[in-house]
Amino acid sequence: MMPDNFDMILDECIERINQGEGVDAILDDYPDYSEQLRPLLNTVLSSKEAYSFTPSPDNKQVAKERFNLALNAILQKREGSRRWLTWFTGQPRVWAPAIVVILLVIAGYFILRPTLFPVEPITESDFDETTVDTQPDADVVSPDLQPDTEPAAIVLQPSPEGNFAFLISDDVNAIGDFDSVIITISEISLLKSDDIDQSIEFKPEQEEVDLTLVQGDKTQEIWRGNVPEGEYKNVTIEVEKVLGILKETGAAYQSVSK
Amino acid sequence: MSEKSGRDVVSDREYNETVLSGLYEEYYDKLARYAYLRIGNRSDAEDLAGEVFLRALKSLKSYKDQGIPMGAWLFKIAHNLVVDYLRKKQKQKTVPIEDVQIESGVNPTITVEKKLEIERVKKAMEQLTQQQREVLGLRFFTGLTSGETAKLLNRNDGSIREMQRAAIEKLRRLLSTDE
Numbered sequence: 001m002m003p004d005n006f007d008m009i010l011d012e013c014i015e016r017i018n019q020g021e022g023v024d025a026i027l028d029d030y031p032d033y034s035e036q037l038r039p040l041l042n043t044v045l046s047s048k049e050a051y052s053f054t055p056s057p058d059n060k061q062v063a064k065e066r067f068n069l070a071l072n073a074i075l076q077k078r079e080g081s082r083r084w085l086t087w088f089t090g091q092p093r094v095w096a097p098a099i100v101v102i103l104l105v106i107a108g109y110f111i112l113r114p115t116l117f118p119v120e121p122i123t124e125s126d127f128d129e130t131t132v133d134t135q136p137d138a139d140v141v142s143p144d145l146q147p148d149t150e151p152a153a154i155v156l157q158p159s160p161e162g163n164f165a166f167l168i169s170d171d172v173n174a175i176g177d178f179d180s181v182i183i184t185i186s187e188i189s190l191l192k193s194d195d196i197d198q199s200i201e202f203k204p205e206q207e208e209v210d211l212t213l214v215q216g217d218k219t220q221e222i223w224r225g226n227v228p229e230g231e232y233k234n235v236t237i238e239v240e241k242v243l244g245i246l247k248e249t250g251a252a253y254q255s256v257s258k
Numbered sequence: 259m260s261e262k263s264g265r266d267v268v269s270d271r272e273y274n275e276t277v278l279s280g281l282y283e284e285y286y287d288k289l290a291r292y293a294y295l296r297i298g299n300r301s302d303a304e305d306l307a308g309e310v311f312l313r314a315l316k317s318l319k320s321y322k323d324q325g326i327p328m329g330a331w332l333f334k335i336a337h338n339l340v341v342d343y344l345r346k347k348q349k350q351k352t353v354p355i356e357d358v359q360i361e362s363g364v365n366p367t368i369t370v371e372k373k374l375e376i377e378r379v380k381k382a383m384e385q386l387t388q389q390q391r392e393v394l395g396l397r398f399f400t401g402l403t404s405g406e407t408a409k410l411l412n413r414n415d416g417s418i419r420e421m422q423r424a425a426i427e428k429l430r431r432l433l434s435t436d437e
Binding site: 050 | 279282290294295303305307312375383394404429433
């Protein structure tokens with residue numbers, strides 16, 4: 001039975017184009033709509049053609065190897081856990097002391113916590129909603145199109161009493177030929193390693209750092225503030241500008257990231 | 259519904275890992291094309307397609323709750339990565355580099371005409387809203403039906419078909435006025 005709604009007819013035609021049918025063959029089945037449909041279906045074909053490319057086999061292979069490595073790492077980790085679990089569950093006398101140790105650790109944590117952590121740990125819920133940048137841009141994505149796993153960015157403000165300080169240092173002799181190497185840092189982001197990736201971002205209070213002054217054990221603090229508790233898997237430093245002056249010639253080398 | 263035992267959960271994950279691995283060959287190209295339509299940069303689109311599988315592997319334990327086929331779930335992850343990519347690009351104020359590649363060994367006149375036509379389509383596509391490009395990307399390159407697309411985007415079938423028609427009509431208008 002032919003659907004009476006034009007949107008549905010067009011949808012069926014697109015489905016048939018996706019399956020490789022030609023426009024003329026499709027239009028034969030919709031003679032009443034042929035005039036309306038033809039330009040639209042030709043537009044569909046042009047669009048598909050414009051974006052139909054074959055990805056580079058090399059890139060595909062490299063990406064697949066990365067995937068396989070990650071998969072193997074998971075499998076090996078799981079196998080290791082299984083071996084341990086098999087041994088542990090096969091040792092009935094181990095259970096009693098193990099449970100005692102676990103209880104002691106849990107109890108110890110709650111008893112000692114007020115002493116060890118006099119200030120209540122910061123959590124994400126403690127941050128004012130106005131500092132949370134979860135709305136990229138109305139034109140970029142509609143809020144109702146954002147799935148539950150939408151990565152969100154929390155923008156932090158500096159605080160002198162913060163629980164986290166970001167220090168910059170450099171290897172000794174890595175820049176030995178330079179009289180000065182001044183980098184301008186525009187933003188730092190930390191990526192949480194929870195199930196839902198969450199980016200924590202902050203702008204350094206001290207944007208410029210001369211790397212020649214922070215070699216080896218020397219460091220320069222560029223930001224301090226409260227960072228939510230959790231595990232982090234990645235740190236990204238966005239360097240806006242690098243200006244290096246060579247010792248020997250005094251020549252300046254500058255790199256600016258747009 | 260009864261709780262699954264730890265062994266069942268591990269078995270599910272192992273099964274899903276095998277399924278995910280098996281989808282690689284078929285879906286990598288589709289994901290790259292979908293991403294290309296959304297972000298307009300071929301090289302980044304390929305990187306993003308590879309990243310989708312790594313993210314999927316990492317989040318497999320949450321997959322069981324999605325209620326959608328794994329192939330469609332991969333496009334949901336791709337959508338997230340695209341949004342993240344666009345957000346970062348917007349901050350960096352960079353302009354995507356046009357990277358049209360024309361195969362060698364073809365008639366140069368046809369090649370130029372084809373290249374111009376492709377450029378026209380891309381310029382027109384850039385004038386669609388992100389939602390419209392999302393729908394066309396999913397419908398043209400992923401093999402998802404309008405019903406599956408609707409489920410993925412938490413919409414009803416009718417609104418997806420309507421958006422699809424409106425997007426194609428707008429593209430057609432843009433292309434015809436540009437001629």
